[in-house]
Amino acid sequence: MGVRPLSPPSAGSRLLRTNSGKRSVSSAAPAVSLRPYHPDTYWAGMRLTTMSMQMVFLLLWGLSLSPVLEAAIAFETQPILWAEAESLLEPWANMTLTCRARLQTPNFQLFRDGVPQEHVHLDLITMQHQFPLGAVTGDTRGLYRCRSGLGSESGWTQLSNLLEVTGAESLPPPLLSSEPVSWIAPGLNTTLLCRGGFLGVTFLLRRTGDDQFLEVAEASEDVEATFLVHQAGNYSCSYRTHAAGTPSEPSATVTVEDLAALPSPTLSVNREAAEVLRPGEGATLVCQAPLSGVDFQLRRGEEALQVPMSSTSPDRIFFQLNALALGDSGLYTCRYRLRDERTPWSADSAPVELLLIDETLPAPELSAEPVTLRPAPGALVQLRCRGPRAGLRFALVRKEAERCRVHGLQSPAGAEALFELRDVSLLDSANYSCVYANTAPPFAGSAPSARVELRVDGS
Numbered sequence: 001m002g003v004r005p006l007s008p009p010s011a012g013s014r015l016l017r018t019n020s021g022k023r024s025v026s027s028a029a030p031a032v033s034l035r036p037y038h039p040d041t042y043w044a045g046m047r048l049t050t051m052s053m054q055m056v057f058l059l060l061w062g063l064s065l066s067p068v069l070e071a072a073i074a075f076e077t078q079p080i081l082w083a084e085a086e087s088l089l090e091p092w093a094n095m096t097l098t099c100r101a102r103l104q105t106p107n108f109q110l111f112r113d114g115v116p117q118e119h120v121h122l123d124l125i126t127m128q129h130q131f132p133l134g135a136v137t138g139d140t141r142g143l144y145r146c147r148s149g150l151g152s153e154s155g156w157t158q159l160s161n162l163l164e165v166t167g168a169e170s171l172p173p174p175l176l177s178s179e180p181v182s183w184i185a186p187g188l189n190t191t192l193l194c195r196g197g198f199l200g201v202t203f204l205l206r207r208t209g210d211d212q213f214l215e216v217a218e219a220s221e222d223v224e225a226t227f228l229v230h231q232a233g234n235y236s237c238s239y240r241t242h243a244a245g246t247p248s249e250p251s252a253t254v255t256v257e258d259l260a261a262l263p264s265p266t267l268s269v270n271r272e273a274a275e276v277l278r279p280g281e282g283a284t285l286v287c288q289a290p291l292s293g294v295d296f297q298l299r300r301g302e303e304a305l306q307v308p309m310s311s312t313s314p315d316r317i318f319f320q321l322n323a324l325a326l327g328d329s330g331l332y333t334c335r336y337r338l339r340d341e342r343t344p345w346s347a348d349s350a351p352v353e354l355l356l357i358d359e360t361l362p363a364p365e366l367s368a369e370p371v372t373l374r375p376a377p378g379a380l381v382q383l384r385c386r387g388p389r390a391g392l393r394f395a396l397v398r399k400e401a402e403r404c405r406v407h408g409l410q411s412p413a414g415a416e417a418l419f420e421l422r423d424v425s426l427l428d429s430a431n432y433s434c435v436y437a438n439t440a441p442p443f444a445g446s447a448p449s450a451r452v453e454l455r456v457d458g459s
Contacts, residue, residue, distance in 0.1 A: 367386075377424065
């Protein structure tokens with residue numbers, strides 16, 4: 001007999017009897033904390049706690065939440081489903097499925113192969129409910145999910161993780177994942193999380209090339225075990241229901257790399273801003289790291305910048321650049337480090353360039369090659385921007401609705417820049433213009449050129 005967790009279940013819990021005779025979690029003091037299925041949802045739960053504290057503070061002071069902050073305040077409602085056996089010596093002889101809710105409710109429902117089974121309405125609100133299956137037979141094998149009540153009497157959460165009850169003699173493989181990332185680096189604690197479908201089994205971790213299991217973890221009141229990773233390698237895990245039992249099939253392999261330095265973050269311009277700006281305008285740069293709970297730094301060249309920051313997620317930060325001046329043009333990068341000042345900074349992100357234009361210099365000339373402005377899909381279109389002299393920084397600007405976005409930036413050796421649109425499609429149909437700016441003080445910039453309207457055939 002086997003139970004296959006097609007989406008990771010979470011922690012087990014201490015059980016009490018209700019008046020209805022069913023077992024359920026004590027609403028006063030649940031024994032375990034919930035572990036969501038995906039690493040990102042762990043931080044979603046952390047955001048709920050942090051944001052709730054911020055929200056209370058703001059409301060006490062009579063302030064309102066911004067739309068971005070309101071969107072970040074969310075919590076997980078998906079219930080968790082796992083299997084419990086009366087005896088792990090014969091796990092298939094008498095099985096019970098436990099549905100754990102995220103919020104107290106009197107309503108639970110079980111599904112098998114997508115078909116609603118039992119709908120339970122309890123007299124008391126609780127955090128979990130158990131559905132007895134008994135001995136696994138052809139009538140009880142299948143794919144199971146559950147859901148729990150939410151809000152009004154007719155409200156329901158989304159369906160839980162999928163749990164496969166096979167009844168096979170060989171135990172199906174568990175799921176193995178790395179947290180928070182799939183690499184190790186100085187100062188970073190990387191773990192491997194092995195999740196099974198049964199409560200109370202023993203988990204076994206193996207690394208390719210080792211003859212014996214690397215680590216063994218008892219999970220007497222859980223459906224998962226966490227292993228701290230110290231070495232790079234290819235890892236898999238399995239589990240057994242009792243000491244003399246045959247281990248399950250191994251999980252899929254997870255590769256853990258050893259990195260000498262933290263990998264680069266990504267830096268982007270907020271979608272509400274453009275890379276070509278006028279003096280006095282602002283921009284928001286978003287830096288995102290490959291892991292959560294780190295310190296960020298914004299830089300222009302080699303200079304670390306002290307600017308206002310905000311965040312709605314522990315893996316990213318918003319740098320607010322307010323009232324920009326002509327001298328603020330240039331290449332910006334970001335980096336991060338673990339929250340231990342003794343650890344080194346990551347590699348820099350790819351640069352993002354901001355170009356400040358005050359429109360005090362004469363406009364350049366923009367022309368298209370071929371001259372026809374209705375090219376066929378797949379054609380090559382060249383847009384040539386001519387300035388008054390060499391040594392300038394050119395930008396090709398595409399107008400999108402009410403915004404202008406930079407399509408390309410160049411610093412040619414001569415007085416003109418050639419921008420190529422390769423393999424054009426309907427998506428390239430737009431109005432284009434170009435500008436230029438001095439690359440040395442006083443950093444003056446040009447007015448925009450006359451627009452060139454490009455319409456690809458079919459648009």
